[in-house]
Amino acid sequence: MERELISKKDLLELMGISYGQLYRWKRKQLIPEEWFIRKSTFTGQETFFPKDMILARIDRIMNMKEDLSLDELAGKLSPYQTDLSLSKHELMERNIVSEVSINRHSTPAQLNGQETYAFELLLYLFATDQLLSGGEISLIESDLLMETLRNHFPSYEGKPCELLFMRKMGVSMFALAAAPSALHFDAGVKIVARLQLAELAEQLRSKLN
Amino acid sequence: MTNEMIGDLKMDGIGTAAGGVYKKIAINGVCKVAGEVEAQLFNADGRVRVDGRLTAAELDLDGTLDITGGASIGEAAIDGVIAVKGTYAGRRLRLNGMLTVGEDCELDVLEGEGAFKIGGLLNADTIDLKLQGRGAAKEIGGEAIRIGKGRTGAWQSLWQHIMPSFAQELVADTIEGDVIELDHATVKIVRGDRVTIGEGCVIDRVEYRTELRKHPSARIGEEAKTNG
Numbered sequence: 453m454e455r456e457l458i459s460k461k462d463l464l465e466l467m468g469i470s471y472g473q474l475y476r477w478k479r480k481q482l483i484p485e486e487w488f489i490r491k492s493t494f495t496g497q498e499t500f501f502p503k504d505m506i507l508a509r510i511d512r513i514m515n516m517k518e519d520l521s522l523d524e525l526a527g528k529l530s531p532y533q534t535d536l537s538l539s540k541h542e543l544m545e546r547n548i549v550s551e552v553s554i555n556r557h558s559t560p561a562q563l564n565g566q567e568t569y570a571f572e573l574l575l576y577l578f579a580t581d582q583l584l585s586g587g588e589i590s591l592i593e594s595d596l597l598m599e600t601l602r603n604h605f606p607s608y609e610g611k612p613c614e615l616l617f618m619r620k621m622g623v624s625m626f627a628l629a630a631a632p633s634a635l636h637f638d639a640g641v642k643i644v645a646r647l648q649l650a651e652l653a654e655q656l657r658s659k660l661n
Numbered sequence: 662m663t664n665e666m667i668g669d670l671k672m673d674g675i676g677t678a679a680g681g682v683y684k685k686i687a688i689n690g691v692c693k694v695a696g697e698v699e700a701q702l703f704n705a706d707g708r709v710r711v712d713g714r715l716t717a718a719e720l721d722l723d724g725t726l727d728i729t730g731g732a733s734i735g736e737a738a739i740d741g742v743i744a745v746k747g748t749y750a751g752r753r754l755r756l757n758g759m760l761t762v763g764e765d766c767e768l769d770v771l772e773g774e775g776a777f778k779i780g781g782l783l784n785a786d787t788i789d790l791k792l793q794g795r796g797a798a799k800e801i802g803g804e805a806i807r808i809g810k811g812r813t814g815a816w817q818s819l820w821q822h823i824m825p826s827f828a829q830e831l832v833a834d835t836i837e838g839d840v841i842e843l844d845h846a847t848v849k850i851v852r853g854d855r856v857t858i859g860e861g862c863v864i865d866r867v868e869y870r871t872e873l874r875k876h877p878s879a880r881i882g883e884e885a886k887t888n889g
Binding site for chain 1: 750767784785786802803804805834835837838839849850852853854868887888
């Protein structure tokens with residue numbers, strides 16, 4: 453998927469921030485390293501950012517920095533950390549996850565609206581639904597994926613990780629790996645899907661706000 | 662520092678110490694610390710090598726210090742030579758000598774005189790350096806960046822003749838900051854708000870927002886004023 457990029461120069465102008473601020477935020481890890489995309493242009497090398505994500509992030513930093521120190525901010529900006537939770541009704545209304553996925557992967561209490569979905573669970577659903585509606589996995593495989601995420605995702609404790617879905621000789625499997633990682637498989641393995649969960653969390657968050 | 666403090670490490674002469682967590686480390690002589698080490702105060706005089714990562718709230722170095730696994734040092738006063746493989750992160754570094762970092766170097770304040778070589782990005786709010794030798798970094802970014810030639814000693818030209826790395830010049834691919842003042846610099850791209858290009862600079866391209874001041878002897882390939 454080709455993402456829209458914004459150059460550093462345009463970003464500074466658009467948001468009215470300075471190089472000093474941007475470098476400071478990078479140093480304090482308010483802006484993840486992976487978002488700095490280097491490209492050569494006709495005026496030499498320039499840095500680009502994924503536009504929607506960086507704009508949302510800088511907005512958040514500018515809004516929050518009045519009340520919090522930069523170090524406190526760093527903790528708040530972890531892509532997975534948020535107190536947001538949604539009920540089934542809200543989830544359907546905003547069209548974030550398809551009804552099929554909701555019905556399949558919810559507890560009865562969540563379905564009748566007594567319980568809400570915490571952010572982590574929303575992220576699992578969002579990831580599963582993306583693969584499911586993209587036709588990459590089947591309903592039965594989606595159960596397996598939800599289980600994998602529930603069991604293993606919390607152990608990353610907010611560190612970046614990616615989700616892989618592979619098939620070999622008709623057998624499917626999921627894997628979670630710390631990102632960025634270099635993984636190599638034998639020739640018979642086909643990687644059907646590879647998702648960066650931090651990126652998904654960021655997308656999900658922009659949909660929620 | 663979740664581990665429990667285990668006390669101080671004091672070494673004189675020649676020897677090897679184990680890594681671990683200490684309150685104070687004082688080393689005089691030629692010593693090696695085998696493994697990752699953490700301390701509140703690291704005082705090194707002589708020739709010291711840390712095989713692993715160094716985490717310290719304060720470092721006072723007179724001599725040379727080699728660190729093989731990256732460093733995280735709050736306040737550092739370097740008189741001599743510090744060489745770090747990996748990344749360096751800290752609040753303040755006062756340099757009198759030579760700083761070598763393999764990858765990125767991140768600081769709030771970098772000041773002093775000497776020479777440096779940074780393999781990746783040198784990122785600091787304030788950089789105020791007088792070069793006694795060569796300053797080289799792939800990229801430099803920050804708020805206020807002032808790097809220029811320091812005073813020239815009597816032996817300077819002789820040294821320069823023997824070793825080109827003693828040339829008092831700054832070399833970088835890109836420098837980005839709000840206030841940039843350079844002299845004797847060879848840089849591909851300089852981007853900033855207020856930019857001063859001093860004596861002896863060779864810059865391929867300068868992009869500035871508010872103002873550009875340049876010394877008559879500076880050579881600038883292209884200039885562009887960006888809006889705002």
